[in-house]
Amino acid sequence: MIDFRSDTVTKPSAEMLQAMIHAELGDDVYGDDPSVNALEARMAKMSGFAAAMIVNSGTQSNLCALLAHCQRGEEYIVGQGYHTYLYEAGGAAVLGSVVPQPIAVQTSGELAFADIAAVIKEDDSHFAKSTLLSLENSHCGKVIPLDYFAKARNFAIQHKLKIHLDGARIFNALTAINLQLKDICQYVDSISICFSKGLGTPMGSVLCGSQEFINRARRIRKMVGGGTRQAGIIAKAMDYALDHNIDRLQIDHANAVLLADLLKENNKLTITTPQTNMVYIDLDASIDGTLLAKLLLAQGIQISAGQNLRLVTHLNISTADIIYTADTIKDCLQLF
Ligand SMILES: Cc1ncc(COP(=O)(O)O)c(C=O)c1O
Structure with a gap:
């Protein structure tokens, strides 16, 4: 997960x-x-x-x-x-x-x-x-x-x-x-x-x-x-x-920016560029945030459900996980 x-x-x-x-x-x-x-x-x-x-x-x-x-x-x-x-x-x-x-x-x-x-x-x-x-x-x-x-x-x-x-x-x-x-x-x-x-x-x-x-x-x-x-x-x-674990925090920050960058082209998402390890994503009203969270969970990605998402990067999330997550979110958004 x-x-x-x-x-x-x-x-x-x-x-x-x-x-x-x-x-x-x-x-x-x-x-x-x-x-x-x-x-x-x-x-x-x-x-x-x-x-x-x-x-x-x-x-x-x-x-x-x-x-x-x-x-x-x-x-x-x-x-x-x-x-x-x-x-x-x-x-x-x-x-x-x-x-x-x-x-x-x-x-x-x-x-x-x-x-x-x-x-x-x-x-x-x-x-x-x-x-x-x-x-x-x-x-x-x-x-x-x-x-x-x-x-x-x-x-x-x-x-x-x-x-x-x-x-x-x-x-x-x-x-x-x-x-x-x-x-x-x-x-x-x-x-x-x-x-x-x-x-x-x-x-x-x-x-x-x-x-x-x-x-x-x-x-x-x-x-x-x-x-x-x-x-x-x-x-x-x-x-x-x-x-x-202090020096490596920059990896979490870079991963947060990467996730934001990979998703920001999508016009159903409003994303601010993260300064640290938190990516804030506002979902367009056409997207059901609760359903999106359920769809992601089925693909091994856990987020807190809602229309205003906070995705937090940390030492148990790799850069490969970020790429997989961005791809999976894009796939799920096609369903709305
Ligand atoms: C800004 C801030 N201060 C304090 C705390 C409290 O920490 P703890 O969960 O260890 O009580 C948190 C927890 O998330 C936090 O985000």
């Missing part, structure tokens, strides 16, 4: 599994798992932050960050379509009494500074206290450039806000603009990075920030049941991913 639903479907390779089998282990809740400690030190160094913490998932990482930055009755300003607002079951509000203040996301994936400024509350007992700006990069496959973060940093200082970056796919963004992790991290107060997407581990994220911030986040991680014991098994997979 060629699975385009998400890069979260990636399976650990035989080599990654070998690295996991040979992981040196301890008990991470006691802080003595050597593989976890090494991975956290490596991520702190790569990001330029003082500290890092392994977490089970991107959602847990973002939750720890939001609750470590904000007290009860404080608010974070966030994009309406950003993961930290829309797709995390309202965790910060439910579990931390932290108020989300969503605003529109621009087509570029950025938040407009005028929109942010318009919702920042003055210090008045009627209002929640504006404390944090929650950004995302990449967002829906779009890359937010470095100079946006430089501007965001100045803006945040001016308005006394902290910045958390949901960098679930930050290595995709960095690959596209040829930058290092530190380049972006210098402008934010914390970053969450997923390893279970394009980097191909079975689970795991890392949250990076100041030592004081990570100390607070560690307590919250424990509170939400995220303290794990022999987490070194996962840390070793993540360590393997850092060594082997």
Whole structure:
């Protein structure tokens, strides 16, 4: 099955599994798992932050960050379509009494500074206290450039806000603009990075920030049941991913462009050229998106059904798979 639903479907390779089998282990809740400690030190160094913490998932990482930055009755300003607002079951509000203040996301994936400024509350007992700006990069496959973060940093200082970056796919963004992790991290107060997407581990994220911030986040991680014991098994997979699965992201990006190029002549499809590993395809009303998904499934291609498709390339999809998929989609479209 060629699975385009998400890069979260990636399976650990035989080599990654070998690295996991040979992981040196301890008990991470006691802080003595050597593989976890090494991975956290490596991520702190790569990001330029003082500290890092392994977490089970991107959602847990973002939750720890939001609750470590904000007290009860404080608010974070966030994009309406950003993961930290829309797709995390309202965790910060439910579990931390932290108020989300969503605003529109621009087509570029950025938040407009005028929109942010318009919702920042003055210090008045009627209002929640504006404390944090929650950004995302990449967002829906779009890359937010470095100079946006430089501007965001100045803006945040001016308005006394902290910045958390949901960098679930930050290595995709960095690959596209040829930058290092530190380049972006210098402008934010914390970053969450997923390893279970394009980097191909079975689970795991890392949250990076100041030592004081990570100390607070560690307590919250424990509170939400995220303290794990022999987490070194996962840390070793993540360590393997850092060594082997970052440079190859450019293959996924090239495959996404190839798929878009092979299909874009078809006038029943509207396709934007992908910046990273996500191909967005809007189907003409004459095409039944649900039926198309069923037809493709019968040919060994799995997509999420709908009229606005998102096809995600990743390390379990080869260039040959892309060519086969484009040919098969073209064949199926003849039936509509
Ligand atoms: C932008 C973004 N942030 C955070 C997450 C959450 O990651 P997880 O599924 O590991 O909780 C996702 C998951 O798809 C995501 O796309």
